Amino acid sequence: MGILEIKNVGKRFGGLQALSDVNLSVQENSVHAIIGPNGAGKSTLLNCLVGKLIPDTGSVTFQGQSLLGRHPHEINQMGVARVFQTPEIFGDLDVMENVMIPCFARRDGSFRMHAFETVMNEKELVEKAEQILIDVNMIDKRHMHSASLSRGDKRRLEMAMCLVQEPKLLLLDEPTAGMARADTNNTIDLLKEIKEKRDITMAIIEHDMHVVFSLAERITVLAQGTPLVEETPENIKGHPKVREAYLGEAQV
Amino acid sequence: MMGLNKKDTSLFVVVIVLALLAPFFLNPFPTDSSMAQFNAGYPDLMQRFVIFGIFAVGFNILFGLTGYLSFGHAAFLGVGSYAAVWIFKLLTYNVLPAIMLSVIMAGIFALLIGYVSLRRSGIYFSILTLAFAQMSFALAYSVLSNPKFNLTNGETGLQVYANDPQWLHRDSLPDLPHLFGLSMRSTYEMTVGGWSFSFNTGYYLCAVILILTFYLSIRLFRSPFGMMLRAVKSNQQRMNYTGLNSRPYTLAAFVISGMYAGLAGGLLAAMDPLAGAERMQWTASGEVVLMTILGGAGTLIGPILGAGFIKYFENIFSKINDNILHQWFAFMPDGIEDFIVAVIHPFIGKGWHLTLGLMFMMVVIFLPGGLVEGGQRLARLLRRKKSDESPSADTKPAE
Numbered sequence: 297m298g299i300l301e302i303k304n305v306g307k308r309f310g311g312l313q314a315l316s317d318v319n320l321s322v323q324e325n326s327v328h329a330i331i332g333p334n335g336a337g338k339s340t341l342l343n344c345l346v347g348k349l350i351p352d353t354g355s356v357t358f359q360g361q362s363l364l365g366r367h368p369h370e371i372n373q374m375g376v377a378r379v380f381q382t383p384e385i386f387g388d389l390d391v392m393e394n395v396m397i398p399c400f401a402r403r404d405g406s407f408r409m410h411a412f413e414t415v416m417n418e419k420e421l422v423e424k425a426e427q428i429l430i431d432v433n434m435i436d437k438r439h440m441h442s443a444s445l446s447r448g449d450k451r452r453l454e455m456a457m458c459l460v461q462e463p464k465l466l467l468l469d470e471p472t473a474g475m476a477r478a479d480t481n482n483t484i485d486l487l488k489e490i491k492e493k494r495d496i497t498m499a500i501i502e503h504d505m506h507v508v509f510s511l512a513e514r515i516t517v518l519a520q521g522t523p524l525v526e527e528t529p530e531n532i533k534g535h536p537k538v539r540e541a542y543l544g545e546a547q548v
Numbered sequence: 549m550m551g552l553n554k555k556d557t558s559l560f561v562v563v564i565v566l567a568l569l570a571p572f573f574l575n576p577f578p579t580d581s582s583m584a585q586f587n588a589g590y591p592d593l594m595q596r597f598v599i600f601g602i603f604a605v606g607f608n609i610l611f612g613l614t615g616y617l618s619f620g621h622a623a624f625l626g627v628g629s630y631a632a633v634w635i636f637k638l639l640t641y642n643v644l645p646a647i648m649l650s651v652i653m654a655g656i657f658a659l660l661i662g663y664v665s666l667r668r669s670g671i672y673f674s675i676l677t678l679a680f681a682q683m684s685f686a687l688a689y690s691v692l693s694n695p696k697f698n699l700t701n702g703e704t705g706l707q708v709y710a711n712d713p714q715w716l717h718r719d720s721l722p723d724l725p726h727l728f729g730l731s732m733r734s735t736y737e738m739t740v741g742g743w744s745f746s747f748n749t750g751y752y753l754c755a756v757i758l759i760l761t762f763y764l765s766i767r768l769f770r771s772p773f774g775m776m777l778r779a780v781k782s783n784q785q786r787m788n789y790t791g792l793n794s795r796p797y798t799l800a801a802f803v804i805s806g807m808y809a810g811l812a813g814g815l816l817a818a819m820d821p822l823a824g825a826e827r828m829q830w831t832a833s834g835e836v837v838l839m840t841i842l843g844g845a846g847t848l849i850g851p852i853l854g855a856g857f858i859k860y861f862e863n864i865f866s867k868i869n870d871n872i873l874h875q876w877f878a879f880m881p882d883g884i885e886d887f888i889v890a891v892i893h894p895f896i897g898k899g900w901h902l903t904l905g906l907m908f909m910m911v912v913i914f915l916p917g918g919l920v921e922g923g924q925r926l927a928r929l930l931r932r933k934k935s936d937e938s939p940s941a942d943t944k945p946a947e
């Protein structure tokens with residue numbers, strides 16, 4: 297049994313069957329890539345995992361517990377963190393505060409008021425936040441207003457916000473889209489390093505095949521809402537069905 | 549100092565000085581001069597400056613930090629006033645228990661209304677709070693004032709009558725709101741040359757409470773709780789996916805700001821032991837929105853400035869009439885004098901709302917950050933000018 301089990305999941309938007317009969321099992325401590333052309337339903341699938349959408353059919357279990365019907369914050373507290381396709385950060389706050397919030401969320405779990413403390417006096421959390429900013433190469437930007445960051449930096453900040461929570465399962469939706477080559481390589485190194493340092497499972501949606509082949513142990517190809525094949529990276533390259541799905545798209 | 553950083557400390561000191569020395573600042577003109585009508589240093593008005601300052605500071609904790617725009621905060625102010633007057637009627641004229649009950653009752657009310665209203669956000673939240681406040685107004689105005697069960701005394705307003713029990717009252721105590729015997733109305737007049745300054749007990753009680761509540765608001769702003777509230781405003785989606793349920797945070801902010809409003813209502817009653825339903829009307833709720841935005845929503849001192857500004861206009865500008873204008877422009881030829889007075893006429897006296905409305909529009913359009921942003925821009929401009937004149941004088945980066 298995998299840490300994440302997706303069984304017969306279907307989701308319909310009006311006349312569009314965005315997902316149909318999706319079965320997917322993500323093994324603990326592996327990196328599982330999901331690839332597929334635009335509109336294949338990859339982001340929709342993630343939305344069904346984190347409580348943003350409720351699938352019409354099927355079941356989703358994480359560590360043997362169903363995720364369906366739970367609120368996003370509950371799912372996060374079970375150990376699932378997500379990096380979105382378009383960066384979701386606290387634009388009005390500075391970079392450091394952006395990272396401090398997940399630190400507080402991780403330590404305190406549900407609501408704690410802390411109305412008379414000062415944010416920067418929480419030494420332990422500050423240290424943790426600074427460390428993750430060093431890891432993602434953003435420590436010199438810690439006082440910057442996060443809305444003014446470049447797109448690539450916003451992504452890295454969001455990744456730092458997820459990583460600082462030490463999630464069991466990290467969902468990454470096109471984490472390197474819009475990044476310069478050097479930043480993409482940094483991101484690959486960062487994710488590899490995290491992987492070596494601690495137990496973490498990753499599900500990564502990515503168009504950049506360099507990223508996919510550098511990280512993934514299993515690859516699922518999704519097309520028109522249905523998984524076509526699930527294979528190891530070696531076996532996927534020449535797979536005829538994959539060619540078919542990507543016809544006219546990026547070279548595999 | 550006291551857990552505040554350098555910048556906040558200096559801001560806090562400014563507020564303390566302003567509050568304690570207001571009787572001087574607000575009476576800059578000699579009593580007999582023609583400018584004396586611009587003096588605002590009389591107890592009644594000074595009390596209102598400070599009380600509405602407290603109201604706006606509290607409103608800002610909700611609106612400024614979380615972005616949730618309540619159009620019903622006057623309901624809590626009204627509840628606070630009624631609670632205070634009931635203490636006066638039943639127990640004692642001592643303002644301490646009255647104010648405490650005001651805060652508690654407003655807190656309970658805010659918890660109920662907030663619990664329901666915060667299920668929605670944006671315009672729906674605003675409408676829900678407005679609806680609740682108008683319901684409270686209607687209840688206070690008519691429903692809860694019938695001969696069988698008279699909680700609010702309807703149109704007349706709740707007040708203390710000679711036959712009220714006042715169980716803890718003793719004859720040695722003043723027959724007006726007091727603090728352990730110190731009457732809220734007692735005023736010491738100081739005359740220096742042509743100037744006169746009033747030091748009123750009620751005002752100083754309000755001022756001390758303003759200072760305390762302002763301190764509390766700085767601490768809240770800088771706390772992890774304040775950061776969470778700003779996160780709610782910034783991106784609720786991200787907050788949820790970070791494992792945080794935003795509801796308890798917004799509800800806590802709502803209740804705290806409701807308690808501030810209740811405190812303000814209690815103080816209003818403590819200065820003048822009367823509570824009327826009109827205090828809960830939607831115009832009163834709108835006023836605190838204007839104060840906060842005009843001063844600078846989300847800034848620490850903005851709401852106090854906004855409250856002072858609007859109350860000054862309401863009380864001073866509204867009193868300028870045509871006769872006064874004629875006096876001012878008497879030096880001009882008659883025709884021109886009449887013309888100028890005719891042009892200004894719609895903006896003064898009863899027309900002060902028009903002036904205020906225009907100024908509000910200007911601020912929102914040109915200074916979205918309110919008066920505080922105006923002040924900051926001015927300071928930056930002056931600093932640049934200064935450093936242009938003496939380039940070597942100030943090379944350290946500004947803090």
Ligand SMILES: Nc1ncnc2c1ncn2[C@@H]1O[C@H](COP(=O)(O)OP(=O)(O)O)[C@@H](O)[C@H]1O
Pocket residue numbers: 309312314332333334335336337338339340341
């Ligand atoms: N909330 C929604 N409402 C309606 N249609 C949606 C919604 N979300 C996604 N879709 C549609 O579902 C399909 C799959 O979208 P998506 O999962 O974003 O694709 P991918 O991430 O693989 O590019 C697209 O055709 C998209 O337009």
Ligand SMILES: [Mg+2]
Pocket residue numbers: 338339340381
């Ligand atoms: Mg997508």
